[in-house]
Amino acid sequence: MSLKRAYRAALLAGAMAIGLVAAAEAKPFRFSVSGDANTLDPHSQNAGQVTLILRQIYEPLILRGKKLEMIPGLATSWQSVEPNRWRFQLRRGVKFHDGSDFNADDVVFSIKRALLPTSNYSIYVDTVADAVRVDDHTVDIVTRIPDPILPDKLSSVFMMDKEWSEKNNALRPQNTREREEMFTVRNTNGTGPYRLTSRESDVRTELARVDSWWGWENKGLNDGNVTQITFRPVGSDATRVAALLSGEVDFVLDPPLQDVARLKQSLRVLEGPEVRTIFFAMDMHRDELLYSDVKGKNPLKDIRVRKALYHAIDSNAIHTRVMRGQSIPTGTFFPPQVNGYIKSEDVRLAYDVERAKKLLAEAGYPNGFEITLDCPNNRYINDEQICQAVVAMWTRIGVRAKLNAMPLATFFPKIQKDDSSLYLLGWGVPTYDALYSFQSLLQSRDGQPGNGIWNYGRYSYAEMDRLINIMKTELDSAKRTAAINAALKIYREDVPHIPLHHQMIPWAMRQTVNTVHMANNQLEVKWVKVD
């Protein structure tokens, strides 16, 4: 009897000791951004604030490392076995958070789910014809055309559990047309380092460390010690900064630029480039501009006018004044993190007001002309201020630009109806490959899926189209890179856009937080170390 009691006491003491150790090691991490994820369905909305939460829970076949390089995730290796067929070897022994095994059926299911019409991730699987299970840990993905960058794109497609999705009637990505809520909007079952423990949209999301995650062993995959994540979005900039200063949150992904200098005095601020480039796009299609006093012709079709507008912009002033140093002026339209970037084509036309005036005069506009600049005011960092500054710069060469700044909810519908002569756009590259930018922004709009879908200036240049088609299917990487470089040269010489800068994104955190700045503006909590 007494032996039993002693045994019990020992057990209790042991349990307490374990409890104490666990308590000592608990590392909570609280972070905030301006907006919450609208849904937790892995294939429903392709937006940064959604993937920010999803990527802690779900994993793609291929992960991204600290420099956004591809590293094995749920797939351990991949190769192109035929021009139209990629083969992926899957990691063994991976389990979903509900305990079921990850296998080839889950991959086939997830890829096909991302292909469905209600998916917002179709750009990442646009060439996929079929996904085929070879054996339990091998999957073939068959493409319609040879796709050299399929692995790059699949690093954005999260893997779900087939059985779990079937059981919960979540076979399709959620959509609003159903008039009912899908299970996946607020419930998750991933393979990632953290699992969802509670969720109140717009208020609070809690995640807990999954001790059995396959990647904790691998130091190349994680660097963190966070056991508990609390995510609370704060919409008001000032309040979000206050919450960081008062220590109510440990990390803010999007501190307002004007506060960065002050935050640096007491907190840690990581600055780095984002894979997003800001530029002006122009209507180069209409024979007469919609919002201009030039009648009977379109001045923007004349390369001298485009160059004049370009020469007139003092990118350094925008860099130092408007962006307070948080930008990287550029002469091209995607940053160095993107595959295909080449330094020699990233050269701006010099800031030269006299030259700009001369070019305008040569083009037949010695007194300039009138035009309207459409500009979002809540989409990119300091977007409206950039437009104001540029409008003033253009006035110096006689171009009287009327600024039409509006919220994104009205800006995008306007430009998407081709209802603009000149507009500011920021373009991110989620595939980290140049093709995405070229195809969406500069290929002729010929009705083919993806071609020129954001080419609202309707730029069309046969040689450019030819080079873009090479980028799509050329499996030889040297030839492909050559095509990209040639296209970048056209971009520099033909001025289809007036490029401005790559956005920088400062992250602010308490001194106790260490992490890696990611150029996709996505925090990976597995890299976060809290002292």
Place this chain on the structure above:
Amino acid sequence: MIAFVIRRLLQSVLVMLTVAFISFALFRYVGDPVLIMLGQDFTQAQYDTLVSELGLDQPFYLQFAKFIVAALQGEFGISYRLARPVAQLIMERLPATLELSLVAAILALCIGVPMGVYTGLHRESWLSRFFLTISLIGVSLPTFLIGILLILIFAVQFGVLPSFGRGDVVKFGTWSSGFLTTSGLKALVLPAVTLSLFQLTLIMRLVRSEMLEVLRTDYIKFARARGLTNRAVHFGHALKNTLVPVITITGLQIGGIIAFAIVTETVFQWPGMGLLFIQSVNNADVPVMAAYLLLVGFFFVAINLVVDLLYYVVDPRLRVDRGAASGH
């Protein structure tokens, strides 16, 4: 009496319909929800399908009729942004707004009335001047600025109160309350003070002027002549008679507090209906906006109705006049 109530109810229905109609008409200018739902990459075919599935290609009057019929059945559709039923979203957010508004209204009354009485009685004292200066600030400074200042002082400088959110809440069925936890109560302080400040100054100034008015009347002089104590004169006679307009105004202001909570909720990330509304505006989430505006319209109409009825009950002159008029 019953005829009066029925007439007022009919008027209320008309007001609600008008609110619904105007808000619905305005939504065509907030942006295109379909583009926001589709994200960065889509084809024209996808766009057209979604438009027809959402019924957005139908004529305006048909969309409006459908909306009203559904709303009468308590069916507000599904949020474009959050993909969840609107009624459920609003029910989740309603407690936060109502608790905040209630506390703000109580604060405004419990501080505003005594301050008003004091400034009415002691017009020349320095404390009165101080109160009046403060009230000027309350009236003239915008709510968001007051909120930010309070955050700066109490959250950042002294670190005694949270700068955002609602703290821990206790759930009773669909209702969630922040009254029962320390963190919930602490979180309530700054937003409630911010929200109440405008109403507080309004009530204080109202009570003050009413007091000054009443103190000049004959029955106060008679009360003094009867040798009643100051206390009895001020509170038993004077204050009692100033309260009728104060109650009316306060009732009407409760609707205003609920509606004005939008700004306060945005500053403090208070998870109420106002914040939901602002987030919906940014995403052109029409179903949520429509439901919110209808609900706020309903609050105003309901409060007005109650105030009117109370007037009818409280003020005997109203009944006498009407009786006399109908006698002719």
